[in-house]
Amino acid sequence: MATINKPKILVVGAGAVGGFYGGKLAQAGADVSVICRSDYQVVAEQGFEIQSCWGDFRFNPTRVLNCVDEYDDYPDYLIVALKALPELDLPDLISGVVGPKTSVVLLQNGINVESLTAERFPNSEIISGLAFICVNRLGPGKIHHMDYGRLALGRYPYGKSTAAEDIAELFKQSGVPCSISEDIITERWKKLVWNVPFNCISVLGGGLDTRAILGTPDSVEFVRKVMVEVCAVAVATGHPLDLEVIDRNINDTIAMKPYRTSMLLDSEAGRPMEIEAIVGNVVRIAEGYGIDTPRINCLYSLLSLHCR
Amino acid sequence: MATINKPKILVVGAGAVGGFYGGKLAQAGADVSVICRSDYQVVAEQGFEIQSCWGDFRFNPTRVLNCVDEYDDYPDYLIVALKALPELDLPDLISGVVGPKTSVVLLQNGINVESLTAERFPNSEIISGLAFICVNRLGPGKIHHMDYGRLALGRYPYGKSTAAEDIAELFKQSGVPCSISEDIITERWKKLVWNVPFNCISVLGGGLDTRAILGTPDSVEFVRKVMVEVCAVAVATGHPLDLEVIDRNINDTIAMKPYRTSMLLDSEAGRPMEIEAIVGNVVRIAEGYGIDTPRINCLYSLLSLHCR
Numbered sequence: 031m032a033t034i035n036k037p038k039i040l041v042v043g044a045g046a047v048g049g050f051y052g053g054k055l056a057q058a059g060a061d062v063s064v065i066c067r068s069d070y071q072v073v074a075e076q077g078f079e080i081q082s083c084w085g086d087f088r089f090n091p092t093r094v095l096n097c098v099d100e101y102d103d104y105p106d107y108l109i110v111a112l113k114a115l116p117e118l119d120l121p122d123l124i125s126g127v128v129g130p131k132t133s134v135v136l137l138q139n140g141i142n143v144e145s146l147t148a149e150r151f152p153n154s155e156i157i158s159g160l161a162f163i164c165v166n167r168l169g170p171g172k173i174h175h176m177d178y179g180r181l182a183l184g185r186y187p188y189g190k191s192t193a194a195e196d197i198a199e200l201f202k203q204s205g206v207p208c209s210i211s212e213d214i215i216t217e218r219w220k221k222l223v224w225n226v227p228f229n230c231i232s233v234l235g236g237g238l239d240t241r242a243i244l245g246t247p248d249s250v251e252f253v254r255k256v257m258v259e260v261c262a263v264a265v266a267t268g269h270p271l272d273l274e275v276i277d278r279n280i281n282d283t284i285a286m287k288p289y290r291t292s293m294l295l296d297s298e299a300g301r302p303m304e305i306e307a308i309v310g311n312v313v314r315i316a317e318g319y320g321i322d323t324p325r326i327n328c329l330y331s332l333l334s335l336h337c338r
Numbered sequence: 339m340a341t342i343n344k345p346k347i348l349v350v351g352a353g354a355v356g357g358f359y360g361g362k363l364a365q366a367g368a369d370v371s372v373i374c375r376s377d378y379q380v381v382a383e384q385g386f387e388i389q390s391c392w393g394d395f396r397f398n399p400t401r402v403l404n405c406v407d408e409y410d411d412y413p414d415y416l417i418v419a420l421k422a423l424p425e426l427d428l429p430d431l432i433s434g435v436v437g438p439k440t441s442v443v444l445l446q447n448g449i450n451v452e453s454l455t456a457e458r459f460p461n462s463e464i465i466s467g468l469a470f471i472c473v474n475r476l477g478p479g480k481i482h483h484m485d486y487g488r489l490a491l492g493r494y495p496y497g498k499s500t501a502a503e504d505i506a507e508l509f510k511q512s513g514v515p516c517s518i519s520e521d522i523i524t525e526r527w528k529k530l531v532w533n534v535p536f537n538c539i540s541v542l543g544g545g546l547d548t549r550a551i552l553g554t555p556d557s558v559e560f561v562r563k564v565m566v567e568v569c570a571v572a573v574a575t576g577h578p579l580d581l582e583v584i585d586r587n588i589n590d591t592i593a594m595k596p597y598r599t600s601m602l603l604d605s606e607a608g609r610p611m612e613i614e615a616i617v618g619n620v621v622r623i624a625e626g627y628g629i630d631t632p633r634i635n636c637l638y639s640l641l642s643l644h645c646r
Contacts, residue, residue: 234542235643245646252639255632324563324632331560332640335543338553 036061037200040105040127042098044069044091046167047137048111049078050175051206053089055197058204063093063101070096072170081168082175084205104129107197114138114307121150128154133193135183137161139225139292140307141218142315144186156186157194158214160221164289177287180207184214219264219271224279225308227256229293230329233336237298241288250280252325259323263312266319297336305333344369345508348413348435350406352377352399354475355445356419357386358483359514361397363505366512371401371409378404380478389476390483392513412437415505422446422615429458436462441501443491445469447533447600448615449526450623452494464494465502466522468529472597485595488515492522527572527579532587533616535564537601538637541644545606549596558588560633567631571620574627605644613641 037060041052044064056062066073077090095101108127112118124147128134133155136144148156164177183198185191189212201208211217231243231253244250257276264271283289296303309330316323345368349360352372364370374381385398403409416435420426432455436442441463444452456464472485491506493499497520509516519525539551539561552558565584572579591597604611617638624631 231640231643234640236645238643242646243643245643249639249643252636255635325636327563328560328633328636331557332539332542335539335546335551335553335557337544338550 037106037196038103039063039107039109040101041065041091041109041111042124043110043112044073044078045111046165046173047161047163048109049073049089049167049171049173050080050082050163050165050179051111051137051161051181051201052091052109053078053080053087053173054204054206055200056089056091057087058200060200061092062089063095063105064091065095065098065101067096069170070094076171078171078173080173080175083177084175084179098123099126101127103127104132106131107133107135107193109135109137111137113302114140114143114304115302116306117302121147125150133157133191133197135159135197136186137181138307139221139304140311141215141222142311143307148186155191155193157183157191157197158186158218159183160214160217162221166295180209182209182211182214182217184211184217187215188213213269215267216264216269216271219260219267219269220275222264222308222312223257223260223271223275224283225291226260226312226326226329227253228283229291229304229308230256230333232291232294233297233303234329234332237294239288239290239294240283240286244280244284253280256325256329259316259326260312263316263319263321263323263326266321267315303333303337305330305337309333345414345504346411347371347415347417348409349373349399349417349419350432351418351420352381352386353419354473354481355469355471356417357381357397357475357479357481358388358390358471358473358487359419359445359469359489359509360399360417361386361388361395361481362512362514363508364397364399365395366508368508369400370397371403371413372399373403373406373409375404377478378402384479386479386481388481388483391485392483392487406431407434409435411435412440414439415441415443415501417443417445419445421610422448422451422612423610424614425610429455433458441465441499441505443467443505444494445489446615447529447612448619449523449530450619451615456494463499463501465491465499465505466494466526467491468522468525470529488517490517490519490522490525492519492525495523496521521577523575524572524577524579527568527575527577528583530572530616530620531565531568531579531583532591533599534568534620534634534637535561536591537599537612537616538564538641540599540602541605541611542637542640545602547596547598547602548591548594552588552592561588564633564637567624567634568620571624571627571629571631571634574629575623611641611645613638613645617641 041064044066074094135157137159160182162180198208349356349372352374382402443465445467468490470488506516
């Protein structure tokens with residue numbers, strides 16, 4: 031750590047992703063507190079028990095709080111690991127703990143999830159982050175990290191950032207592969223190339239894992255065409271992707287164990303899905319740039335009807 | 339009846355549609371037998387009990403048979419009221435009862451449902467028919483006709499037909515509104531303008547009736563765009579539709595009681611859906627003419643995955 035000896039970190043949304051990465055930062059010596067609503071009682075008493083394919087560990091946060099305002103301090107890093115849902119007014123939620131030197135790290139899915147926070151805190155460093163991880167909450171305070179775990183971080187909207195480099199270093203000290211990008215939005219588009227088709231089709235196809243989605247040549251072609259539309263929007267916004275990303279995504283997904291997407295798990299559990307962050311924002315961005323994305327629009331319309 | 343005094347009619351597929359229209363023809367004096375597989379026992383003993391918004395009636399077929407080959411005669415009209423499913427080899431099923439003077443009446447949903455039958459029986463009159471009716475099977479031999487009931491008939495692939503005129507006359511004698519078209523395929527496309535969006539979205543949207551499908555301005559716009567694609571394919575095949583059909587379909591559907599499509603009822607009951615006749619054939623016809631139908635392709639891909 032170049033600039034801060036024992037950084038103070040507050041994790042907002044200590045579910046599976048927040049609890050896991052918060053725990054890794056604590057392993058690296060950071061002072062990590064968590065905001066934990068539904069599981070507050072258990073986590074406050076027992077901390078987190080984390081089964082990880084990298085080695086099981088326990089995570090006892092410095093402080094476990096029920097709501098953000100109880101923190102009563104400004105952290106060096108505020109890590110947001112909440113689902114990106116339109117009903118969440120994130121800037122309002124965190125306004126009391128974003129101090130003059132606080133960097134806000136948004137570990138969230140989708141595209142354009144940073145803009146409201148960046149507008150509300152124009153003088154704060156916003157670090158946009160992507161977690162490539164299979165991790166589930168087994169129960170209150172119980173987390174199961176099954177596979178992967180890499181992070182990609184970068185200054186929002188682009189560029190270099192000492193704060194991003196420092197926290198990436200801390201992640202790496204704890205064993206989390208963590209890359210820094212000076213163009214993190216391009217990284218978000220790359221992840222969307224996978225997320226849009228597989229999340230949407232897993233739900234709309236009637237509850238399918240990745241193997242079922244790629245089960246026929248016709249369905250592979252369908253996935254590919256959706257991916258092409260995502261790439262077209264990325265190009266239009268000034269974030270061109272190597273089209274080779276499409277074949278790689280498809281081949282990697284065929285090779286991996288059948289996987290059930292987060293949207294499918296949310297749908298089956300009756301929880302809100304990240305439809306707007308993952309699909310709706312792509313549709314709106316495409317409209318703004320005059321790009322025709324009929325398949326993505328079709329998926330978005332069906333999902334919007336699905337969750338009414 | 340100009341040409342036949344008491345026509346012999348055999349109804350293949352005596353479910354709700356076949357039982358209802360067979361019963362109406364019997365009311366008009368025709369000699370109507372039925373092939374009835376799952377409900378054979380009850381229908382053979384008791385006939386059909388039909389609750390109809392036009393007046394309840396009973397229908398006691400001349401003969402009730404378990405399979406086509408038992409008919410042992412050639413009817414004047416063979417009325418096919420089976421679901422249009424690819425696993426059904428219809429020409430093979432009916433080959434034993436299509437005589438030199440038999441007209442085959444296909445009362446089925448979708449597009450291009452006639453071609454295999456027309457190829458197999460090149461010397462037979464094929465009459466293509468559309469039933470605009472809300473009718474359900476309540477149980478063995480029990481049919482509930484709730485609303486509508488109009489038929490549109492016409493010679494396949496086009497043109498005039500005395501046989502079509504004769505059976506239309508018989509339907510009208512029994513009180514069934516029945517129009518004759520010299521371009522019945524255009525009538526099929528008109529019906530598809532409604533059937534493609536509402537059937538597909540009712541299932542893919544998670545079990546929606548027509549009111550829910552048209553519940554927001556965005557979803558109305560989505561339905562409209564799917565309808566525009568259907569019209570584009572119809573135009574390409576030489577069956578131009580007045581685009582006003584789109585607004586009329588949407589407005590009429592908004593005005594009518596919430597309706598659950600046949601595909602949704604099939605899906606919920608775990609029965610095969612008419613995906614190929616209603617959507618798959620549209621996709622294949624569009625491909626053949628080089629017409630881009632991304633939304634219909636998207637719906638077709640999702641439904642194909644849905645029923646795997």
